[in-house]
Amino acid sequence: MARVAVIGGGLAGLAAAAALAARGFGVTVVESRRRLGGRASSFPDPASGQLVDACQHASMGCCTNLDHFFATVGVSGLLARQPKLNFVTPDRRKSVFKADPWPAPLHLGRALLGAHYLTPAEKVRVGLGFAALLRESPDADPPLKDWLLRHHQTERTIARFWGVVLVSALNETVDRLGLKYARKVFVDGFLRHRDGFVVHLPTVPLGRLYSDELRGWFARHGVEFREGVAVRDLVSTRSGISHLTMRDGTTITADWYVLAVPFERVLDLLPGELAADPYFAGVANLEPSPITSVHLWLDRPVTPLQHAVLVDCLGHWVFNRGEVAPGEFYLQVVISATRDLSALGNDEIGSRVAAELGRLFPEMARARVLRSKVVTERTATFSAVPGVDRWRPPQGSPVPNLAVAGDWTATGWPATMEGAVRSGYLAAEAILTRAGRPERVVRPELWEARSPGEP
Ligand SMILES: Cc1cc2nc3c(=O)[nH]c(=O)nc-3n(C[C@H](O)[C@H](O)[C@H](O)COP(=O)(O)OP(=O)(O)OC[C@H]3O[C@@H](n4cnc5c(N)ncnc54)[C@H](O)[C@@H]3O)c2cc1C
Structure with missing residues (x-):
């Protein structure tokens, strides 16, 4: 059986692993953290033990590969469609956006x-x-x-x-x-399609998506996870990658390799001559863009809305997760592209967001903030500046037995969960082609797959 080593257990690596394991490859996923999901995941909050998303993630109806991946590993039921979006302005007026x-x-x-x-x-x-x-x-x-x-x-x-x-x-x-x-x-x-705009939100913390159902599917398909083990180097010979060396000194050898780490980690893991190859070197030109999320645990609900898009506000989205523990009501406010806010610091951003919520939701004045947390992910996504695609390589690398995956590779999508899964499927396609078994793994677009009005 041909062996594949996937480096990185984010959505890109998991999607490549799923596609190749389903086609008879023996797959090992190496993930430096002690959890799967990469950026689209959760951490245990030390104050409460609750699983908290580093940042709420939303996808849309047009994300056909993400949908397919979640359905494959059996977690689609942990997401809910939101066919109505609420747009709220500082004067508390609301417009409902629905088809x-x-x-x-x-x-x-x-x-x-x-x-x-x-x-x-x-x-x-x-x-x-x-x-x-x-x-x-x-x-x-x-x-x-x-x-x-x-x-x-x-x-x-x-x-x-x-x-x-x-x-x-x-x-x-x-x-x-x-x-x-x-x-x-x-x-x-x-x-292009009636369902394209429908937002899909997990009904559980993101980390829950990578537990029993997903692990069960991967176990049934013979995938081995090595978590808490970081790859230090990809070692190459003239014919391709020969093995991986890990930070703990061990090695992993496979027939095929998928490098599915974030763009800012790629060049450090490659031997110098590969890092200098224009195929890889362009990655250094990608610029990161930060996202900040403000987490508030309150002693009462302050809005009946499950979510709101904020117009003319500091916050961009409010997600209301309701009562997450007895007497604890959890709201998360996401602010995207926070480069210009970096000088303020997390505490000031948190206070400004709490004050803004007070103006938007009068009940906030009576609520007590039980706990709060502000998380800024400085390298959340690459920045989609004009012409950015010239720095995004296709998944089949110049090294014969190495494919790359990640939201930053050439997917035709911006840095999203859909882009990450697509990249994993495209990396699987690259390996299948080189193994003499070409096959289309990427899913059709929404408007190709379903007729209008069909769920
Ligand atoms: C705050 C925030 C909010 C976001 N919101 C949304 C949203 O609402 N909707 C949406 O679609 N997308 C959103 N995104 C983007 C989305 O999270 C990413 O596009 C997607 O998760 C990227 O997946 P990936 O597998 O390409 O990379 P990652 O998730 O970064 O996975 C790479 C993995 O490689 C591992 N790794 C790194 N180095 C090594 C090594 N040396 N050895 C082994 N493993 C290694 C990392 O630990 C990580 O698990 C958001 C991102 C952030 C940060």
Whole structure:
């Protein structure tokens, strides 16, 4: 049986492992932490013992490979569809964004017309922007802000509409983004299929996704996990990677290798001559973008909303997880692209977010904060600046027995869970092709797979 060593147990590594194990490869996953899931995971909160997400993660209906991976390993039932999104402004007004029973792209027309935070003239501008987006080539990637200003948008429509969606979806500010992935968010998520925009949220802490069901599936497919063991080096000969050396001095030998670590770790693990190869070296040009999440445990519920998208606020999303322990009500506020907030420090960000929640939800004035925590992930995602794809390598590397995976590789997607799973499936495709068994592993897009209206 051909052996594969997968380095990194995030979604990219797990997806590559699942695809290859299902096709008869003997797979070992090496993960430096003592848990799976990488960035999309949880940590045990020392204060309560509760499993807390480093940051709430959301996916959308257009994430067909992520859906497929979760269904394969048996955890789809731990996520819930959110067919209605609540958009809330500082004056406490709310617009509910939901689809009408009309075919895409008309299904969201009435929801856009009902948005209380845009004037009628601004809604016309946004409509013109959508029409222009559809006319653009999917690969065009000029600076987004200039493009928006050239296509009927104003600072206000950018701040109150385009930015509200894009800063969260792409974890970058509009003035730094390129057009390509902004277009993709709107076209795939809002315009091409009725289900594309439907947000999927785990109903459990993310860490729970990687427990009994997933581990059971991998065990049945013969996958071995080595957790808490970091790879130090990939050792190469002229014919390819010969083995891995671990930080504890042991080695692992396989026929095939999948390197599925975050982009900022890649070059350190490679031998010098490979790190200098232009295929790998371009990774050094990817820039990280941070995300901050503010976690609050309160003594009472302060809003009936399960989630809210915040317009014109410091926070971008509020997730309300309800009563997580007797008498403890948990809210998480996510702020994306927090580069400009780094000088404030976590404590100040936490106080400002708590004050903002007080303005949005009056019940907050009566609530007591039992505990709070602010987490900033400095290298949360790569920044989707104009032309970023020239630094993202395809999964089949120049080394014959090495594939790479990770949300930063060339997937055609931004840095997301969907991008990570896609990269893992593409890495499996690269190995299958080189093993003389070419096969399509990546799933069809939503609009190719299902007819409109089908769940
Ligand atoms: C705060 C935050 C919020 C986010 N929100 C969302 C969201 O709402 N929706 C969404 O779709 N995406 C979101 N993302 C992005 C998403 O989490 C990532 O795109 C995805 O999880 C990346 O998966 P990956 O497998 O490519 O990388 P990772 O998850 O980083 O996995 C790489 C793994 O490699 C391991 N590793 C590193 N070095 C070694 C080594 N030497 N030896 C062995 N193992 C090693 C790491 O420990 C890690 O487990 C968010 C990310 C962050 C940080």
